[in-house]
Amino acid sequence: MTPPAGDTGTGVELQIDRLAGPSHLFGGLGYGNLASHRHAGRPSSPRRAAHQGLAKMRRVVELGVPQAVLAPQRRPDLELLHDCGFEGSTARMLERAAAEAPELLRAAWSTSAMWTANAATVTASADAVDGRLQVTPANLTSQIHRSREARATTLALRELLGGAAVVHEPLPPALTDEGAANHMRLVPPGASAGIGVFVWGADGARFRARQSRLASEAVARRHHDRHPAFWCQHPAAVDAGAFHNDVVAMSIGDSVIHHALAFTDPDPAAALRAAGLAVRSIVVPPGELSLQEAVDSYVFNSQLLDTDRGRVAVVEARCATGRPAALCERLVDEGIIDEIVFVDLDQSMGNGGGPACLRLRVPMSEAEFGAVDPTFLVDAGFCDQLAAWVDRHHRDELTLDDLRDPALVDEVDAALDDLDALLEDRRRALVAA
Ligand code: SUG
Numbered sequence: 001m002t003p004p005a006g007d008t009g010t011g012v013e014l015q016i017d018r019l020a021g022p023s024h025l026f027g028g029l030g031y032g033n034l035a036s037h038r039h040a041g042r043p044s045s046p047r048r049a050a051h052q053g054l055a056k057m058r059r060v061v062e063l064g065v066p067q068a069v070l071a072p073q074r075r076p077d078l079e080l081l082h083d084c085g086f087e088g089s090t091a092r093m094l095e096r097a098a099a100e101a102p103e104l105l106r107a108a109w110s111t112s113a114m115w116t117a118n119a120a121t122v123t124a125s126a127d128a129v130d131g132r133l134q135v136t137p138a139n140l141t142s143q144i145h146r147s148r149e150a151r152a153t154t155l156a157l158r159e160l161l162g163g164a165a166v167v168h169e170p171l172p173p174a175l176t177d178e179g180a181a182n183h184m185r186l187v188p189p190g191a192s193a194g195i196g197v198f199v200w201g202a203d204g205a206r207f208r209a210r211q212s213r214l215a216s217e218a219v220a221r222r223h224h225d226r227h228p229a230f231w232c233q234h235p236a237a238v239d240a241g242a243f244h245n246d247v248v249a250m251s252i253g254d255s256v257i258h259h260a261l262a263f264t265d266p267d268p269a270a271a272l273r274a275a276g277l278a279v280r281s282i283v284v285p286p287g288e289l290s291l292q293e294a295v296d297s298y299v300f301n302s303q304l305l306d307t308d309r310g311r312v313a314v315v316e317a318r319c320a321t322g323r324p325a326a327l328c329e330r331l332v333d334e335g336i337i338d339e340i341v342f343v344d345l346d347q348s349m350g351n352g353g354g355p356a357c358l359r360l361r362v363p364m365s366e367a368e369f370g371a372v373d374p375t376f377l378v379d380a381g382f383c384d385q386l387a388a389w390v391d392r393h394h395r396d397e398l399t400l401d402d403l404r405d406p407a408l409v410d411e412v413d414a415a416l417d418d419l420d421a422l423l424e425d426r427r428r429a430l431v432a433a
Contacts (some may be wrong), residue, residue: 001224002414007127011114011365011366011369012066012363012364012365012368012369013065013066013305013306013361013364013368013371014066014067014068014162014361014362014364014369015060015065015066015068015303015330015359015360015361015362016067016068016069016070016116016119016160016359016360016362017053017057017066017067017068017070017073017114017116017358017359018053018070018072018114018116018119018358018384018388019050019054019069019070019071019072019114019341019390019419020046020048020049020050020052020053020070020072020073020111020114020261020347021050021073021075021111021113021114021285021412021415021416022047022072022109022111022371022393022394022395022411022412022415022416023046023067023075023076023109023110023348023403023412024044024045024046024049024050024104024111024114024394024397024398025044025046025109025110025111025398025400025403026040026041026042026043026044026260026350026351026400027040027105027106027107027109028040028041028106029103029107029110029112029147030141030143030243030351030352031142031146031207031208031210031232031241031243032206032207032208032238032241032243033241033351033352033368034241034295034352035241035349035350035352036044036352037349038096038200039178039350039351041059041396041397041400041433042350043395043397043400044254044347045052045347045395045396045397045398046111046351046391046394046395046396046398047391047394047395047396047405048346048396049347049394050084050346050390050394051346051361051387051390052343052344052346052347052348053114053345053348053358054383054386054387054390055343055344056303056314056343056345056358057069057378057383058354058380058383059314059341060193060303060359061345061378061379061380061383062380063305063307063308063312063341064307064308064309065305065306065307066237066324066369066377067342067377067378067379067397068160068199068372068376068377069382069386070113070116070156070160070380071126071156071374071416071419071420071423072111072113072114072153072416072419073113073148073149073152073153073411074416075108075109075110075111075112076094076105076109076141076412077107077108077148078090078093078108078405079216079355080104080107080108080114080144080148080229081094081097081104081108082095084101084104085098087237087287089155090406090409094403094404094405094406095304096300097404098320098403098404099107102412103144104144104402104403105403105404106145107138107144107145108144108145109403110144110146112146112149112274112351113149113152113153114348114353114358115181115348115353115357115358115361116358116359117180117181117244117246117356117357117358117359117360118136118140118146118149118178118179118180118181118244118318118357119137119138119157119179119180119360120137120138120150120153120157120167120179120180120360121135121136121138121177121179121180121182121183121198121219121223122134122135122180122183122360122362123223123224123362123364124137124194124197124363124364125223125364125365125368126192126193126194126227126363126365127185127193127194127195127223127225127226127227127423128223128224128225129133129224129225129226130224132165132166132265132298133159133164133166133362133364133368134153134165134166134168134222134223134224135157135163135165135166135167135168135170135362136170136171136177136178136179136219136222136223136419137150137153137154137157137167137168137169137170137216138150138153138170138177138178138179139171139173139177139356140178140179141171141173141174141177142176142178142210142290144209144272147173147238150170150249151205154167154169154170154394156332159373159374160364160372160373161368161371161372162372162373162378163371164364164367164368164369164372165357165362166198167239168222169220171215171218171270173214173296173410175214175215175218175250175413176210176211176215177211177212177215177216177218177219177314178210178244178433179360180360180361181244181245181246181356181357182198182199182200182201182211182216182233182244182245182246183196183197183198183199183349184197184199184218184243184245184249184250184251185197185361185363186197186249186251186253186254186255186256186272186277186279187253187254187267188254188277188278188279188393189254191268191307193226193227194227194229194363195227195229195272195277195279196220196223196225196228196229197224197228197229197230197231197251197256198216198217198228198229198230198231198244198262199211199216199230199231199232199233199263200212200213200215200216200219200221200230200231200232200330201232201233201238202232202233202234202235202238202239202264203235203299204236204239204351205239206238206239207220207236207238207239207241207243208392209233209235209238210244211233211244211245212231213232213411218231226346231265231266231268231273232261232264232265233245233262233264234261234262234263235264236291237259237261238260238261238292238381239285239292240292240295240390241292241295241352242262242291243352244293244357245262245300246290246300246357247294247295247298247301247352247354248261248262248295248355249263249300249302249304249350250300250301250302250304250356250396251264251304252304252305252311253306253311253334254278254279254281255279255281255336256269256279256280256281256282257281257282257284257300257331258283258285258300258337259283259286259293259294259300260283260284260286261286262300263391266283267283268375269281280336282330282331282334282336284327288323288326288327289323289324289327292389293323293324296318296356297316297318297319297322297324297352298316298318298349298401299319299324299328299356301316301326301354301356301357302314302316302319302328302354302355302356303356304337304356304425309338309339310339311336311337311338312336312337312338312339312340312341312356313328313331313337313340314337314341314343314355315328315340315341315342315343315355316340316344316354316355317344317345317346318349319341319342320342320347320357322340324416326364328340332344334380343375350360356411358429373427374430375423375426375427375430376423382426385422385426386422387424389419390419392415393411393414393415393418394415395411397409
């Protein structure tokens, strides 16, 4: 197939992050997620988690890239506890859940919606046959705590993106879907549309895959993707802790950078090149970086951005030395990346979430971007306000024992009410301006 010449019509790539909530915890809840298993039960710092996420957003804004922020979802999820048979007062529900089903209590408090790469899969309007920006919120049904995100995320994305996007309902629950963490967009030079790469998982011997093939195909179909490609995650990667593709692969423009054991096909983009689509692959062999080094460092989870300064990689601080650093240098030497910016995200990393996990990319036309609700668009002043909100409400330390305390419910409610009020004031001020 010859790529049609022209402009992809996606001049803007909006980054959507979500603030870490006041009950950010290390619950050991992430299936097949080694960092989450390793940190289970350690004290967390909700305050540091939120500040680190905000600092990343600030860097993105400084780079001139549009950035939106979503409020944390309401927790604890008492409806989950109620549906699981816990009744009575809030205090009674928390106490009984702590004694009888501590995993459900942790799930009810989880602020895992902060990893917005799992919020939805997005297809640019230029890539859709019907010319509409398509969004399917991920159902995240492979895990209890994450399955509770989808309903509120659907509403939040509809509110944020306005009429410019078709925000579908999540897929039927049996088709496990984890969103953009398993999706990449490749745009061959001069092409008028991108290729939507949908990555689904093959079960390993140790861990089951989270993304089902039927889900990936269903999303591509309902998005009317002009040129979908389906790549299968290597079971060795799943077993090594790559519970999402974005732990072992990343993309920007015409380039995909991935570990040689990321996919069952060692170089799946070769088939696209054979079809005349000029996409570029950087395949990293185990001798350069082992799967374990990839999973430990999250170097493939860097947030790649097109900016006025060129292509910038926002990379987790632990990649600043050793072989991950050498890979970053190689990407600069080969002209894939122009600049590296390091960020410290240790609170998110403790749960297996790097820079790219914390953002949802939305490629948009200028007109579509114009329909975005400006209340949620971040600038330096808004970052300052949010940082002050975090300082007012987020504890510096949270332990799993705190989750049974009804006082924490009131504390978190007050924090989220305060944020709602802050957003409402901002909305009014923007309307008045
Ligand atoms: O689904 N961790 C998340 C991390 C998601 C990372 N996202 C991307 N790779 N795009 C997950 O495993 C752990 C929560 C806990 O253990 O408390 C968790 O849900």
